[in-house]
Amino acid sequence: xxxxxxxxxxxxxxxxxxxxxxxxxxxxxxxxxxxxxxxxxxxxxxxxxxxxxxxxxxxxxxxxxxxx
Numbered sequence: 318x319x320x321x322x323x324x325x326x327x328x329x330x331x332x333x334x335x336x337x338x339x340x341x342x343x344x345x346x347x348x349x350x351x352x353x354x355x356x357x358x359x360x361x362x363x364x365x366x367x368x369x370x371x372x373x374x375x376x377x378x379x380x381x382x383x384x385x
Contacts, residue, residue: 323354323357323361326380331355
């Protein structure tokens with residue numbers, strides 16, 4: 318999956334929970350880093366992905382590409 322698709326899925330999950338970037342970022346990552354991830358400008362580490370799925374209360378599979 319490319320970084321822009323991953324970022325789009327993270328942003329969609331955040332908006333579905335009605336959370337701001339600052340609320341999701343918390344103290345683990347900066348709001349700016351979350352913004353870069355959502356825009357596809359940065360790739361999150363596995364640890365960051367695990368953190369985001371925890372905060373957004375979604376399974377990591379939601380962020381993975383659809384099998385075709």
